Amino acid sequence: MCTLTADLTHLAKYCKLWCLKPSMSHHELNVHVNGQRLKHNPYPVYLGVTTDQTLSYREHLSHSAAKLKSRNNLITKLAHTSYL
Numbered sequence: 001m002c003t004l005t006a007d008l009t010h011l012a013k014y015c016k017l018w019c020l021k022p023s024m025s026h027h028e029l030n031v032h033v034n035g036q037r038l039k040h041n042p043y044p045v046y047l048g049v050t051t052d053q054t055l056s057y058r059e060h061l062s063h064s065a066a067k068l069k070s071r072n073n074l075i076t077k078l079a080h081t082s083y084l
Contacts, residue, residue, distance in 0.1 A: 008033050 012033045015022055022033055023041055031038040043050050043059045050060035 004031070 008031060011022070014020075015033070023039060023044070043052055045051075049057070050063060051057070052059055
């Protein structure tokens with residue numbers, strides 16, 4: 001645990017130097033950076049791709065499908081209109 005704390009202190013200095021803000025969330029681990037507890041994100045986004053633990057990309061694909069559905073609905077509505 002001491003090594004993790006030392007590494008996170010080093011990481012906190014790095015983040016502060018480069019004006020980065022680490023994601024804060026996880027309920028199972030009690031990890032702190034600059035006195036703030038890190039939060040767990042079950043679906044982190046990296047380079048625009050939502051990942052999960054199994055690397056199945058299910059969350060990313062469902063999100064992409066929802067976006068495409070709304071865009072297709074808009075195109076369908078526009079295709080059935082007439083500007084005459």
